[in-house]
Amino acid sequence: MTLVLRSCVLAGAVLCAWLVAAPEARAFEPFSPLPAAPPIPAENPQTPAKVALGRQLFFDPRLSVDGRVSCNSCHDLRRGGADGRKVSTGARGVATARNAPTLWNAAYQTAYFWDGRAASLEEAIAGHIVDPAIMGQPDAGAALASLGRLALYRKQFSAAFGGWRPVKYRHAVDALAAYVRTLVTPGGPFDRYLEGDASALSEAARRGHGLFVEKGCAACHFWVNLAGPVPGLAIPMGKGFYELFPTYRGSRYEAEYGLLGADMGRFHIDGRVEHQYLWRVPTLRNVELTAPYFHNGSVATLEEAVRVMAKTQFDLDVNEGEVSDIVAFLHALTGEFPPPESLTAP
Numbered sequence: 001m002t003l004v005l006r007s008c009v010l011a012g013a014v015l016c017a018w019l020v021a022a023p024e025a026r027a028f029e030p031f032s033p034l035p036a037a038p039p040i041p042a043e044n045p046q047t048p049a050k051v052a053l054g055r056q057l058f059f060d061p062r063l064s065v066d067g068r069v070s071c072n073s074c075h076d077l078r079r080g081g082a083d084g085r086k087v088s089t090g091a092r093g094v095a096t097a098r099n100a101p102t103l104w105n106a107a108y109q110t111a112y113f114w115d116g117r118a119a120s121l122e123e124a125i126a127g128h129i130v131d132p133a134i135m136g137q138p139d140a141g142a143a144l145a146s147l148g149r150l151a152l153y154r155k156q157f158s159a160a161f162g163g164w165r166p167v168k169y170r171h172a173v174d175a176l177a178a179y180v181r182t183l184v185t186p187g188g189p190f191d192r193y194l195e196g197d198a199s200a201l202s203e204a205a206r207r208g209h210g211l212f213v214e215k216g217c218a219a220c221h222f223w224v225n226l227a228g229p230v231p232g233l234a235i236p237m238g239k240g241f242y243e244l245f246p247t248y249r250g251s252r253y254e255a256e257y258g259l260l261g262a263d264m265g266r267f268h269i270d271g272r273v274e275h276q277y278l279w280r281v282p283t284l285r286n287v288e289l290t291a292p293y294f295h296n297g298s299v300a301t302l303e304e305a306v307r308v309m310a311k312t313q314f315d316l317d318v319n320e321g322e323v324s325d326i327v328a329f330l331h332a333l334t335g336e337f338p339p340p341e342s343l344t345a346p
C-alpha cells in the first residue's frame with residue numbers, strides 16, 4: 001500500500017482515487033489492451049503522405065551527419081525497436097549515454113527519454129537529430145540541406161506538407177513523429193486475455209500475472225503500456241510518470257549494476273535533490289525482445305531484471321519459481337508486429 005500511495009502522489013488525483021479504492025470498487029482494470037489508436041496531437045495530424053515520408057526518413061542514414069546511422073540503427077524495428085546493445089554508437093562513432101529504448105507503442109507514453117525531458121515525440125526527435133551522440137547534425141539547417149537536394153524528398157515533403165519549399169526541419173520531425181505513432185503492437189496474448197480469451201495465457205503466465213499484481217509490480221507498471229497513465233485524463237501529455245530506482249537502498253545490485261552512478265535521471269533536468277535517481281517508468285510491452293535492461297543497459301536477462309526490480313523496488317527476494325512465472329507473464333506482453341518486409345524504407 002505504501003507503494004501505491006507513493007505512486008498516487010506522483011500520478012495525480014484522478015488516478016489516486018482509483019488506486020486507493022478497494023479492488024471491488026475500482027471502476028476499471030489496472031491493465032488495458034491497446035486502444036484502437038494512440039492519442040494524436042492536434043498540431044500534427046496523421047496523414048498517409050506524412051507517414052510515408054516519416055518511414056522513408058526513419059530508415060535513411062543520410063539524416064545523420066556522416067551518413068552512417070539511421071533511426072533504425074539503434075531502434076531496429078525488426079528487433080523489438082531496440083538494438084540489443086548496452087549503449088549504442090551514434091554518428092562519428094560517439095557512444096550514447098544510455099540504452100536505446102523501444103519505439104514500439106511509444107505513442108502511449110506521456111513524456112520521452114529515460115528522464116522524461118522531452119514533452120512529446122516531436123520534441124524528442126527534434127533534439128535527437130542534433131544530439132552529438134545520436135545523429136550528430138550541427139544544426140537543423142545542416143540536417144536538411146543534403147536531403148533537400150534530392151528530388152525524391154522534395155516530392156515527398158511537398159506531397160505531405162505542400163507549400164513553397166516544404167523541405168523543413170519541422171516537417172521532417174513531424175513526419176518522423178507521425179511514423180513513430182503508427183508503431184503499435186496490439187493482439188498479444190495478454191491483450192487477448194484482457195479481451196476475454198481466457199486460453200490466451202499459459203498457466204505459468206497466469207500465475208505470473210497474479211504475482212505481478214500481488215507483489216506490487218502493478219503499482220508502477222499499470223495501464224495500457226504497463227508504464228503508468230496514458231496521455232489524457234490523469235496525466236496530460238508531457239507530464240510523465242516517474243519512480244525512484246532504486247526505491248529501497250542497500251542491495252548488492254547497486255554496485256553490481258551501477259545503479260547509483262553519475263547518471264541520476266530526472267535530477268539533471270530539474271536539480272531537485274529528491275529527484276536523484278528518479279526515472280520514467282518504461283513500457284513493458286515487448287520487453288522480452290529488448291535486452292539488455294534499464295537505462296544503463298546493465299542487466300542482460302529478463303530473469304535478472306525481475307530480481308533486481310523486486311529487491312530494489314520493494315525490498316523483496318523472489319524465489320526462482322516466482323521469477324519464472326513473472327517472466328512467463330512478461331513474455332505474454334509481446335504483441336503482433338507488422339510483416340517484416342514493411343519495416344524498411346518504402
Ligand code: HEC
Pocket residue numbers: 058063069070071072073074075088089090091096097098099100101102103106109111112113114115121124125128129133134135176180
Ligand atoms: C545512436 C543511437 C540512436 C539513434 C541513431 C537514434 N536514437 Fe532514438 N534514442 C536513442 C537513445 C539512447 C535514447 C534514450 C535517450 C535518453 O533517454 O537520454 C533514444 C530515445 C528515443 C525516443 C524516446 C523514446 C521513449 O520512449 O522515451 C524517441 C522517440 C526516439 N529515440 C526516436 C528516434 C528517431 C525518430 C531517430 C531517427 C531520427 C532516432 N531515435 C535515432 C538512441 C538512438
Ligand code: HEC
Pocket residue numbers: 003114212215216217218219220221242243244245247279280281282283284287290292293294295296302305306309310313314326
Ligand atoms: C516503484 C515503482 C516500480 C515498481 C514497484 C516496479 N518497477 Fe519495474 N521499473 C520501474 C522504473 C522506474 C524502471 C526504469 C528503471 C531505469 O531507469 O532503468 C523500471 C524498469 C523495469 C524493467 C526494465 C525495462 C527496460 O526496458 O529496461 C522491467 C523488466 C521491470 N521494470 C519489471 C518490473 C517487475 C517484474 C516488477 C515487480 C517485481 C517491477 N518492475 C516493479 C519502476 C517500478
